[in-house]
Amino acid sequence: MLLVLEISNAQKIYIRECEKILGENNLVLISITGPSGSGKTTFAKELHQAICENRSVILLSEDNYYKANTCLTEEQKNNRNYDHPSAFDHKLLEKHLKQLKAGDSVKSPIYCYKTHQRKERTVELRPADFIIVEGIMLLNKQYLRELFDLKVFMDVPLDICLLRRIQRDINERGRTLNSVAQQYLETVRPMHNEFIKPQKNFADFTFSEEIDIDFMRKRVMELILL
Numbered sequence: 001m002l003l004v005l006e007i008s009n010a011q012k013i014y015i016r017e018c019e020k021i022l023g024e025n026n027l028v029l030i031s032i033t034g035p036s037g038s039g040k041t042t043f044a045k046e047l048h049q050a051i052c053e054n055r056s057v058i059l060l061s062e063d064n065y066y067k068a069n070t071c072l073t074e075e076q077k078n079n080r081n082y083d084h085p086s087a088f089d090h091k092l093l094e095k096h097l098k099q100l101k102a103g104d105s106v107k108s109p110i111y112c113y114k115t116h117q118r119k120e121r122t123v124e125l126r127p128a129d130f131i132i133v134e135g136i137m138l139l140n141k142q143y144l145r146e147l148f149d150l151k152v153f154m155d156v157p158l159d160i161c162l163l164r165r166i167q168r169d170i171n172e173r174g175r176t177l178n179s180v181a182q183q184y185l186e187t188v189r190p191m192h193n194e195f196i197k198p199q200k201n202f203a204d205f206t207f208s209e210e211i212d213i214d215f216m217r218k219r220v221m222e223l224i225l226l
C-alpha cells in the first residue's frame with residue numbers, strides 16, 4: 001500500500017500518490033471524527049477536493065444518518081439530545097457503507113438541522129474509489145469502526161469549537177445565541193466528555209493544535225506507508 005498524505009497546514013492534507021488502494025474491493029474508507037465545530041466538514045471537503053482530481057470520491061456526513069424524528073412533536077425535537085450515540089441510525093449507515101464497499105449504489109438520507117428531521121428525498125450514492133465520512137460519533141461502535149481503513153480525530157479545544165459553532169449555528173442552522181448556549185451546557189459539552197473525546201483512542205492519527213506540523217506529517221507518513 002502506498003498512499004502518501006502531505007499536510008501543508010493544520011487543515012489540509014494533500015494526497016500525493018496513491019499507487020495501491022488499501023481497502024477491500026479497491027475502495028478506501030476514511031473517517032473524520034471530533035467535536036462539533038472542530039472543522040471535520042471543512043477538513044473533509046479539503047480532502048475531497050484533493051482526492052477528486054485523480055479518483056472518484058464520495059463525501060458523506062454522519063449527520064444525514066440522524067434518526068428520522070418524523071413522529072416527534074416540535075417541543076420533543078427542540079429538546080432532544082443530538083449528541084448521544086442513540087440519536088443516530090448507525091445501523092443504516094453501516095448497511096450503506098457495506099453496500100458501497102460491495103459495489104452497490106445506495107439511496108442516502110438527507111437531514112435538515114432547522115427542522116431536526118430527515119427530508120423526504122434521498123440522494124443516490126454510487127460506489128467510488130474513496131469514501132470520506134465525517135461526523136461526531138463514528139468511532140464509538142465497533143461495527144462502524146472496523147469498516148474504516150483510516151481513522152482521523154480532530155482534537156481541537158472546546159472553546160475554539162464553541163466559538164465556531166456559535167457563528168455557524170446562528171448563520172446557517174437557524175439558531176439564536178441563547179439556544180446555542182443552552183444546548184451546549186445541557187448536552188453538547190457533557191456528551192462530548194462522555195462519548196466524543198474517548199474516541200480519540202481509536203484514531204489512527206489526531207489533529208491537535210499543540211502538535212507540531214512536521215511531527216504530524218511524519219506520523220501520517222509512517223501510518224499510511226505501513
Ligand SMILES: Nc1ncnc2c1ncn2[C@@H]1O[C@H](COP(=O)(O)OP(=O)(O)O)[C@@H](O)[C@H]1O
Pocket residue numbers: 011034035036037038039040041042043164165167168
Ligand atoms: N481551521 C479553522 N480555522 C477557522 N475556522 C474554521 C476552521 N475549521 C473550520 N472552521 C469554521 O468553523 C465552523 C465549523 O467548522 P465545520 O467544518 O463545520 O466543523 P464540524 O464539521 O466539525 O462541526 C465553520 O464555519 C468553518 O468555516
Ligand SMILES: O=c1ccn([C@@H]2O[C@H](COP(=O)(O)O)[C@@H](O)[C@H]2O)c(=O)[nH]1
Pocket residue numbers: 035036037040041063066082083112113115116117135136188
Ligand atoms: O437536529 C439536530 C441535529 C444535530 N444537531 C447538532 O449538530 C451537531 C453535529 O453536527 P456538527 O456538524 O458536527 O457540528 C451536534 O453536536 C448536535 O448538537 C442539532 O443541533 N440539531
